Amino acid sequence: MNLTVLIMTIGIAFLVTVLFSPIFIPFLRRLKFGQSIREEGPQSHLKKSGTPTMGGIMIILSILITSLIVTWKVNAGIGYELWLLLLVLLGYGLLGFLDDFIKVVMKRNLGLTSLQKLIGQIVIALIFFFVLQANDFSTYIQIPGTNIQWELGWFYALLVIFMLVGSSNAVNLTDGLDGLLAGTATIAFGAFAILAWYGIPQTEIAIFALAAVGALLGFLVFNAHPAKVFMGDTGSLALGGAIAGIAILTKMEILLVIIGGVFVIETLSVIIQVISFKTTGKRVFKMSPLHHHYELLGWSEWRVVTTFWLVGLVFAALGIFIEVGLN
Numbered sequence: 420m421n422l423t424v425l426i427m428t429i430g431i432a433f434l435v436t437v438l439f440s441p442i443f444i445p446f447l448r449r450l451k452f453g454q455s456i457r458e459e460g461p462q463s464h465l466k467k468s469g470t471p472t473m474g475g476i477m478i479i480l481s482i483l484i485t486s487l488i489v490t491w492k493v494n495a496g497i498g499y500e501l502w503l504l505l506l507v508l509l510g511y512g513l514l515g516f517l518d519d520f521i522k523v524v525m526k527r528n529l530g531l532t533s534l535q536k537l538i539g540q541i542v543i544a545l546i547f548f549f550v551l552q553a554n555d556f557s558t559y560i561q562i563p564g565t566n567i568q569w570e571l572g573w574f575y576a577l578l579v580i581f582m583l584v585g586s587s588n589a590v591n592l593t594d595g596l597d598g599l600l601a602g603t604a605t606i607a608f609g610a611f612a613i614l615a616w617y618g619i620p621q622t623e624i625a626i627f628a629l630a631a632v633g634a635l636l637g638f639l640v641f642n643a644h645p646a647k648v649f650m651g652d653t654g655s656l657a658l659g660g661a662i663a664g665i666a667i668l669t670k671m672e673i674l675l676v677i678i679g680g681v682f683v684i685e686t687l688s689v690i691i692q693v694i695s696f697k698t699t700g701k702r703v704f705k706m707s708p709l710h711h712h713y714e715l716l717g718w719s720e721w722r723v724v725t726t727f728w729l730v731g732l733v734f735a736a737l738g739i740f741i742e743v744g745l746n
Contacts, residue, residue: 510543558570593655597642603727609735610736659682
């Protein structure tokens with residue numbers, strides 16, 4: 420895959436999102452698909468109430484259209500890897516859509532129950548695993564930057580479930596400020612695109628990741644502070660599942676923890692907060708996930724977002740260095 424294809428993929432996805440959004444955002448507003456703000460969240464967020472949500476539909480459509488068109492042009496066909504990534508993207512996107520729809524349209528503030536969402540996530544992850552098995556996919560994991568491997572056999576199914584469910588929820592937790600997730604996810608997809616392109620290119624995976632980069636950059640035009648649209652669970656669950664799917668298909672399962680370091684930290688902040696409050700009655704952070712803690716310290720929303728983007732870039736660079744520089 421040459422540089423022209425790389426630029427073309429990002430460009431098409433960017434244009435699809437940018438050109439489609441001015442039509443889709445007013446449509447969401449007419450349908451009254453507005454974001455409801457949690458009362459227990461930062462008071463400064465109350466002014467965002469009513470901002471159109473479910474904008475993740477635009478991201479998903481852009482990735483779908485771009486990756487299919489470019490892959491067909493480059494490969495003259497579509498392999499199981501791209502179909503698998505689209506399965507995760509659409510499957511988790513559908514779960515997120517149902518969650519958003521129940522919250523916004525049916526006015527049930529909690530959306531799908533945790534159990535309903537978890538069952539859906541596990542079912543999609545199991546389908547993902549069985550398709551891997553049908554294509555004789557290797558079930559070992561390797562420590563990045565080394566030749567150390569462990570064969571997991573059927574235990575690899577548990578890893579796949581843990582990664583897809585964990586990543587989708589971790590990315591979902593990060594979606595709390597204007598442009599925060601769109602930016603950090605762009606960086607993560609970009610890092611995996613570079614690694615999928617490096618060495619023996621995994622063309623379909625690289626194209627999918629680059630399509631995600633372009634779609635997210637296009638979405639940022641409307642999602643950067645002050646946001647005109649939010650992606651909702653429709654986008655965040657889909658993106659989280661897709662990032663984990665890429666890590667699995669590129670055999671960089673462990674590297675996901677590093678490249679997705681921001682998502683890991685955000686999740687850990689919630690876990691630490693819950694454990695601390697339930698065991699001692701005290702909170703470690705002013706509010707979790709972590710980005711709200713910095714807001715309540717007095718940081719502007721834009722300062723929090725750009726700082727987290729910078730941290731995401733550091734994690735991405737570290738991941739690329741470990742995979743490329745140490746091999």
